[in-house]
Amino acid sequence: MWFDRRQRPFAFWLVVVQLASVLPLLAFATLLTYRLIDAQEDDAIVRLQQKVSVAADAMAREGDRIRTRLELLATQESALRGDVAEVRKLAARLVAIDGSIAAASALDRTGQLVFTTRLPEGSPLPQRPLPPGASPVFERGETYISPLTPGGLDHVVVIGYAVPWRVDGEIRYSLRMSIKPAALGELLREQRWPPSWTAALLDQKMNIVARSRDEAQYFGKPATASLQQVIANRGAGIGFSTTKEGTEVITAVAQVPGTPWWLVAGLPRAELQRQASGPMRQLLIGGAVLVVAGVALSFALGRRLNKSVQAAASGGSAAPSEISEFRFVEIQRLMLENDLIGMVRLKDRKAVWYNPALERIFGYAPGELEGHSPRLMHIDDVTFANFGEEAYVAMSAGRPYRAQLEMVRKDGARIWVDVSGIRLSSDETLWIIMDISALKAEQARVEQLAFRDHLTGLPNRALLVDRLTQSLESRERSGDSLAVCFIDLNGFKAVNDAHGHAAGDTLLKTIAGRLQECVRPQDTVARLGGDEFVLLLSQLTQVQEADAILARVRHVIAQAVEVAGGQCAVTAAIGVAYCPGDASDAEALLAIADRRMYGDKLELKQDDRA
Numbered sequence: 001m002w003f004d005r006r007q008r009p010f011a012f013w014l015v016v017v018q019l020a021s022v023l024p025l026l027a028f029a030t031l032l033t034y035r036l037i038d039a040q041e042d043d044a045i046v047r048l049q050q051k052v053s054v055a056a057d058a059m060a061r062e063g064d065r066i067r068t069r070l071e072l073l074a075t076q077e078s079a080l081r082g083d084v085a086e087v088r089k090l091a092a093r094l095v096a097i098d099g100s101i102a103a104a105s106a107l108d109r110t111g112q113l114v115f116t117t118r119l120p121e122g123s124p125l126p127q128r129p130l131p132p133g134a135s136p137v138f139e140r141g142e143t144y145i146s147p148l149t150p151g152g153l154d155h156v157v158v159i160g161y162a163v164p165w166r167v168d169g170e171i172r173y174s175l176r177m178s179i180k181p182a183a184l185g186e187l188l189r190e191q192r193w194p195p196s197w198t199a200a201l202l203d204q205k206m207n208i209v210a211r212s213r214d215e216a217q218y219f220g221k222p223a224t225a226s227l228q229q230v231i232a233n234r235g236a237g238i239g240f241s242t243t244k245e246g247t248e249v250i251t252a253v254a255q256v257p258g259t260p261w262w263l264v265a266g267l268p269r270a271e272l273q274r275q276a277s278g279p280m281r282q283l284l285i286g287g288a289v290l291v292v293a294g295v296a297l298s299f300a301l302g303r304r305l306n307k308s309v310q311a312a313a314s315g316g317s318a319a320p321s322e323i324s325e326f327r328f329v330e331i332q333r334l335m336l337e338n339d340l341i342g343m344v345r346l347k348d349r350k351a352v353w354y355n356p357a358l359e360r361i362f363g364y365a366p367g368e369l370e371g372h373s374p375r376l377m378h379i380d381d382v383t384f385a386n387f388g389e390e391a392y393v394a395m396s397a398g399r400p401y402r403a404q405l406e407m408v409r410k411d412g413a414r415i416w417v418d419v420s421g422i423r424l425s426s427d428e429t430l431w432i433i434m435d436i437s438a439l440k441a442e443q444a445r446v447e448q449l450a451f452r453d454h455l456t457g458l459p460n461r462a463l464l465v466d467r468l469t470q471s472l473e474s475r476e477r478s479g480d481s482l483a484v485c486f487i488d489l490n491g492f493k494a495v496n497d498a499h500g501h502a503a504g505d506t507l508l509k510t511i512a513g514r515l516q517e518c519v520r521p522q523d524t525v526a527r528l529g530g531d532e533f534v535l536l537l538s539q540l541t542q543v544q545e546a547d548a549i550l551a552r553v554r555h556v557i558a559q560a561v562e563v564a565g566g567q568c569a570v571t572a573a574i575g576v577a578y579c580p581g582d583a584s585d586a587e588a589l590l591a592i593a594d595r596r597m598y599g600d601k602l603e604l605k606q607d608d609r610a
Helices: 008-074 082-095 134-140 182-188 225-234 270-315 320-324 328-335 356-362 379-396 439-451 460-477 491-501 501-518 543-558 586-609
Strands: 101-108 113-116 143-152 157-167 172-180 197-200 208-211 237-242 248-254 263-267 342-346 350-354 401-408 414-423 428-435 481-490 524-529 534-542 561-562 566-568 571-577
Touching: 008 082, 008 101, 008 157, 008 172, 008 182, 008 237, 008 248, 008 460, 008 524, 008 586, 082 101, 082 113, 082 428, 082 586, 101 157, 113 182, 113 379, 134 157, 134 172, 134 208, 143 172, 157 182, 172 182, 182 197, 182 208, 197 379, 208 328, 225 237, 225 248, 225 491, 248 270, 248 414, 263 270, 320 586, 342 356, 342 586, 356 428, 356 481, 379 401, 414 439, 460 524, 460 586, 481 501, 481 543, 481 586, 491 501, 501 524, 501 534, 501 561, 534 543, 543 571
Parallel strands: none
Antiparallel strands: 101 113, 101 172, 143 157, 157 172, 197 208, 197 263, 237 248, 248 263, 342 350, 342 428, 401 414, 414 428, 481 534, 481 571, 524 534, 561 566
């Protein structure tokens, strides 16, 4: 037998006591680990959704940019009077300065081309049946965005934008621009997706327009059936699908605002499972070892206690040290040693027992915490008092307490911990503590991705709109003015072409720093992507304040920048919208400033040609 009946009273009950003390703690730790794993998975999914949302906004911004250029062209004085030759010249200039535009054209209601920049001026123009996108333009005056389409004259695959061109108040032509999908692919990859993720832009026919990886292999091919099903069932949101490579992924989907496009990204499910299996495997293996060790130690202690009792009963004597050396606290400490979960038992808010993991988490030497108040690990007296009030109110009501809070190590470094506490008696509590600093750092990184430009660290469009909205609300109370200034760099593409993308990145970061030096503390400098920046100038008492700032901006942008391979220089096209005066809505102000910036760009181009 495992033990005889004479040993049973001590060995058996010691095993029971140890199991009764360890198993609930192990179960509690397992539950806590599951919760942390769930939290990590939730954070990964939130990060995925935020990345997709940011990327969809970037694509929407690109779409708005093309639409704005078309609308600006269609409302030029020459366009309103029907001067086709002059509009063609303006369109050719736009194509020349914008590398993402393959061509510009216009056709009438019969399908007859009236001009195209694909052919030299004066060339014979073919007539074709009206394309599918002509109906919403001519009949309803709407903007039309085509799916991937072979270009009419050279059969290059493009995406077409079309807007109505009115002459004498009537829609006479459809003004069109053909966009190179490669430009959208470059924009998608600028979002800096994690290496294991797969992101794609789909057109309204569910064909792949751009992809973060292996784009050449899958361009123009339909999305997988599982992904199409996710979009059909859920629209925007989270689902499960399979990539073209056959990888099972958690998929986030968002429609690109203002377009029929879809932005999708997949996080491999296997990656999440690998991340989750490590802590759980460590906990289960460690727990099993602790239970086995506890049972063995309890059995050994039972045998020795039994011998001592038998010796005393037979008239012999037993050395007290044989019993005292197997103190329960020591056995408990051996059983509960681990590197993952800190545990501490408090009596009257002072530590009476804790495991080595707690010392490791907070950087204390063995035994250094004994008898001390947990105040040592709190940032200050106020946070300690607030924590105690919340925790003990909950536990006095019979509820467990759990919180995530910032605490402090012995060396003064701050760490984030997940704290769970239960009440053992009127004056005793048991706490389980896990270091979640890495998780919090990842959350901060996700927030950075969601609201900051990855290259320059400037606010992105989402944060800009938030600040602009707040400034608009503030000016309603103060009566001050504000200005939204759209800035586009002339010559940036030439820098990229001549010196490479690394030089282009250096230029953008340098310009970002110069812009920040030009503005006041209450102003905001944001980057929307590519070579476009926005200044939000708040609390203006007069327009001249904005003029002075923008004069400095033009000057500092025009200064040469040192890049690998030499020097480069660009200039700025700037459009400004004011509140009050132009609009009182954030998006409207941005749109007006954007249009005026393109008007400034065209004027600069005409001046250069002159």
